[in-house]
Amino acid sequence: MTQQMSSGSPFLKPFFLKTPVSVVSSLRQRRHTLPASEFRNLTPQDAISVFEIEREAFVSVSGECPLTLDEVLSFLGQCPELSLGWFEEGQLVAFIIGSGWDKERLSQEAMTVHVADTPTVHIHVLSVHRHCRQQGKGSVLLWRYLQYLRCVPGIRRALLICEDFLVPFYLKAGFKEKGSSAITVSNMHFQEMEYSLGGQAYTRRNSGC
Numbered sequence: 001m002t003q004q005m006s007s008g009s010p011f012l013k014p015f016f017l018k019t020p021v022s023v024v025s026s027l028r029q030r031r032h033t034l035p036a037s038e039f040r041n042l043t044p045q046d047a048i049s050v051f052e053i054e055r056e057a058f059v060s061v062s063g064e065c066p067l068t069l070d071e072v073l074s075f076l077g078q079c080p081e082l083s084l085g086w087f088e089e090g091q092l093v094a095f096i097i098g099s100g101w102d103k104e105r106l107s108q109e110a111m112t113v114h115v116a117d118t119p120t121v122h123i124h125v126l127s128v129h130r131h132c133r134q135q136g137k138g139s140v141l142l143w144r145y146l147q148y149l150r151c152v153p154g155i156r157r158a159l160l161i162c163e164d165f166l167v168p169f170y171l172k173a174g175f176k177e178k179g180s181s182a183i184t185v186s187n188m189h190f191q192e193m194e195y196s197l198g199g200q201a202y203t204r205r206n207s208g209c
């Protein structure tokens with residue numbers, strides 16, 4: 001995706017939630033202490049950490065990962081600006097990987113393809129490290145990602161597929177149901193969900209984009 005953020009960079013600048021007490025204590029320590037909490041776009045160098053979380057989250061449950069390691073590497077190489085990672089003291093604790101898509105609904109092809117310069121983001125996977133689940137992190141990361149997408153010029157909506165049990169989670173985040181998805185993976189069926197980013201001129205003007 002060639003679109004630029006208004007800052008001139010296509011990437012999300014890292015930002016920090018809070019400064020650890022140890023950092024405040026001395027300038028010397030500050031140079032050697034990792035940020036307590038950081039959100040940034042992922043890079044291919046993060047692929048192994050991403051895949052470890054993904055493998056634990058999905059393989060043990062369904063035997064299938066939404067993305068193989070090669071696909072993670074491919075998307076983080078092609079469209080890192082559509083990903084977001086949450087790091088705590090340098091460790092990845094949660095992430096989202098997206099890519100561009102150019103049709104009204106998601107099809108099987110969308111699972112492996114990135115279409116550049118389109119108004120639709122396909123969210124392939126949201127995953128939280130197993131030690132950090134049920135603490136609100138999935139919801140917070142999703143909210144931050146959707147706010148971030150508002151700042152990416154040209155992006156108007158996000159689509160994803162999920163199993164039935166996660167529909168309430170995405171409804172709570174503001175997604176709307178689009179009905180059953182045509183996509184199947186190993187006899188699993190999915191609901192398609194859509195989040196509209198359009199008509200948010202006020203939010204855009206005041207969001208610090």
Ligand SMILES: CC(C)(COP(=O)(O)OP(=O)(O)OC[C@H]1O[C@@H](n2cnc3c(N)ncnc32)[C@H](O)[C@@H]1OP(=O)(O)O)[C@@H](O)C(=O)NCCC(=O)NCCS
Binds near residue numbers: 126128162169
């Ligand atoms: C789904 C996931 C991203 C949610 O992140 P989280 O940080 O645990 O979620 P939060 O603490 O923000 O929100 C908790 C809510 O998530 C939903 N939820 C999470 N896991 C769920 C599950 N296994 N079954 C049903 N609902 C679930 C519930 O609505 C829950 O609210 P409740 O506790 O009031 O019922 C996380 O559990 C995860 O990584 N799961 C494994 C991977 C996955 O399924 N990813 C989504 C598909 S791509």
